[in-house]
Amino acid sequence: MRLGCGFIKNVVNVSRNMVLAPKHQLYRYQILPQEVNLREKLRLVALESYLLNVAGFAAQENGFGSMGMIERGVTWVLSRLGVEMTSLPNQYEWISIETWVQDYGRIATVRNFIIRDSEERVIGYAMSQWALIDINTRRPVDLRNYPEFTVFATGETVPITPPARVPILDDIPVVGEHKVVYSDIDFNGHTNSMKYIEWMLDTIEPEYHYAHQVRRFDVNYVHEITQGQTAVLLRAEHEGSMVFEVSNGETVACRAMVHWLENE
Amino acid sequence: MRLGCGFIKNVVNVSRNMVLAPKHQLYRYQILPQEVNLREKLRLVALESYLLNVAGFAAQENGFGSMGMIERGVTWVLSRLGVEMTSLPNQYEWISIETWVQDYGRIATVRNFIIRDSEERVIGYAMSQWALIDINTRRPVDLRNYPEFTVFATGETVPITPPARVPILDDIPVVGEHKVVYSDIDFNGHTNSMKYIEWMLDTIEPEYHYAHQVRRFDVNYVHEITQGQTAVLLRAEHEGSMVFEVSNGETVACRAMVHWLENE
Known part of the structure; x- marks a missing residue:
């Protein structure tokens, strides 16, 4: 009997080398053929997809995942994302994504990410801002209505500029x-x-x-x-x-x- | 410290309930938000993607993965695929895909799949036919040049009709x-x-x-x-x-x- 080894988030390897800070979560993935370009490097769209999935899983584990929030009449929407990469992983390479909540304010919560390669070298950082909206009115909801989630805010940032307000250009073709x-x-x-x-x-x-x-x-x-x-x-x-x-x-x-x- | 639980192929769970036949391999996946449609059911494109990734990982473990074959001047191409599903998994549901080689002939090898839901009920079967081509001439190569891979042919089929030759219609708009x-x-x-x-x-x-x-x-x-x-x-x-x-x-x-x- 042989067992396959694709798509594993290997919990054993995770704990082998790293001790995570409190309220941090870690996910490991193997880059798949459909996620790379001709240069065999991870595509930006696939990278964003990983970040959003990690955000979803981490929120779920913390008790404020989308599924549960929808039952309460609200849902998370991503408003801004900023990503800086020093290198991009290759096809079939393993990466890990560490994530935590930095801030939990009135109208937005900030979630950060560290992206590491298979040697656990940092290859990028990301910072995301999320709002909670009413699923019927689609209007923002005051996060202070959910004070139980403030305990996840660590105050810890990442060493990149927060997500920029993208300039509104006049004559953009x-x-x-x-x-x-x-x-x-x-x-x-x-x-x-x-x-x-x-x-x-x-x-x-x-x-x-x-x-x-x-x-x-x-x-x-x-x-x-x-x-x-x-x-x-x-x-x-x-x-x-x-x-x-x-x-x-x-x-x-x-x-x-x-x-x-x-x-x- | 908390550890995430997304995207795991949980090897422990796999062996808990199932004993695989010799030369069969098993992979477990969790269906992600970007892989489902408005009805929260797995999309056909995402399903095919899973099958092809599983084929790739299984071949790799058997010693005839694409990466190694390319070094030998040849590569696998999928020629036909047939899939039958009785139901489709939902968002965030776990599925398992069991795979093995049925046949290893002169011009094609047949790989089969069983797709199971999180309760290990069979929800579908698939059969795929692959050829080996020369990476330069793009012409098929005789598989008998690689007799070492015949040991993986089990002769075991799946209870669906083999991939059909899709009819060539005259006035298809x-x-x-x-x-x-x-x-x-x-x-x-x-x-x-x-x-x-x-x-x-x-x-x-x-x-x-x-x-x-x-x-x-x-x-x-x-x-x-x-x-x-x-x-x-x-x-x-x-x-x-x-x-x-x-x-x-x-x-x-x-x-x-x-x-x-x-x-x-």
Whole structure:
């Protein structure tokens, strides 16, 4: 009898080398073929997906996961995310993601992440800001209504700038559009957050992607795009970064900013 | 200190209830939010992705994984896949996938799969046919050049019809097209096999998807589509199934057939 070894989060290895700080949680993953690009490096969209899944699992373990919150009439929405990577993992490489809550305020909670490679070297940091909204009105809810979760706020930050407010540019040109289709739609009937990023990055020629890698990535989620709508994609260069907007033609849904480094 | 519990393939649980037959391998996964549709059921594309990843990991453990084979100048290509599901797992549900090699012939090897839900009830079966091609000429290689792998052929089948040759229809109408973009391209510079399926299914109105679920799915991979090409998507009803073709405008790349069941 042989047992497979794919997709394991190996709890034994985790505790082998690291002692986690209180209220920190750790997850390990193996990078899969569909998550890498032609250079066999983890795609930005797959990286964001890992961060959001880790946030979901960690919240669940702490007692404030989305499933339980929805039963209480509210749900978490990601408003801002900032990610800085010094290197990107390769296909089949193991990574670990350590996460904790930094702050738990009135209108937002901050969750941080450290991303490590298979040798447990730090390869990146991320900081995310989340709001709680009423599932019917879609309006923000005062987090002080849930004081039981303040105990998870550690006050511990990560050594990167918090997620930026992505600049609103005046004459940002339309570079493409995307009709929302079945594969874009989440379990909640809205476009999956990662899809905005995929559409943005797909407006860039593949050759540019292969010649560059992401150094810093900021995203601001503003509104949702729903089934049947067409996303309009805008992009411009701005102070050494690429700035993106995704709108439904009227309202901006998402803004993002990517600072690229040229590959050696 | 708390340890996360996402994405585990829990080897302990695996051995608790099941004794695997010789040369069988088992993998456990938790279904993630981005892998489900509005009905919170596993998407067909995500299911195929699991099957192909499992095939990759199992081959790797047996000593004939793609990475090692590429060093020998050859690589595995999936030619046909047939999947039958009686039910689809939900978001966050655990599934297990058992796999083994049935047959190892001159031009193809057959790998089978059993998909079980979190209660270890069988919810589906799959059968896949793979060929080995020369990485330079892209021509099939005689598997008898690698006789060391014949020991893995168990002769054991699954209780479903083998992957069908999808019928070639005369007047199948064009229902859409898709320009191949960065996110479509694999580590090998070609379109990721799952993307063909995604493009096909995205030609169907979301409402149809929510009213139906996949009962049987057959796919035939014929040619590759590369960067810069535009995929032409064709679809027709045929004897109670939906038949699809994806071509690069000249050559057919992929044919598939889906038999849907109406949801209750």
